Amino acid sequence: MKQGLTVISFISVLFLSGTGFAYAEPHADEALKHAQLASQHGKMGHADVLTEHATVALEHAQASQKAHADNAAHMAEAVTHLNAAIEHGKMGHADVATQHNNEAIVHIKAGNQ
Numbered sequence: 001m002k003q004g005l006t007v008i009s010f011i012s013v014l015f016l017s018g019t020g021f022a023y024a025e026p027h028a029d030e031a032l033k034h035a036q037l038a039s040q041h042g043k044m045g046h047a048d049v050l051t052e053h054a055t056v057a058l059e060h061a062q063a064s065q066k067a068h069a070d071n072a073a074h075m076a077e078a079v080t081h082l083n084a085a086i087e088h089g090k091m092g093h094a095d096v097a098t099q100h101n102n103e104a105i106v107h108i109k110a111g112n113q
Helices: 002-019 026-043 047-090 094-111
Strands: none
Touching: 026 047, 047 094
8 A cells, every 4th residue: 555655656746747837845855754754753652753853844844835935926926027028018118028027037037946
């Protein structure tokens, strides 16, 4: 059963990676690793070791959450500026459209780090 779930998880990650909906995020990987270790030690009755791994998992999960939140905020700003660039471009305002497009580039780059 456990191997089946591992295979399904691996295939899911491969599929989602190919579609652009998932990517390897180091903090998420570390959070998962430490949460799994915490669970293993919990089953063995090692509360102190469980607590140590859960604490590390929490730190990585929070860092991952922050990374995704920053990305989302930057992409939201990029979308706003791209919409404005399109709107002004349709009106023939090349200078204003360019300014908005340049702002979008800044946010896309910031969100993709």
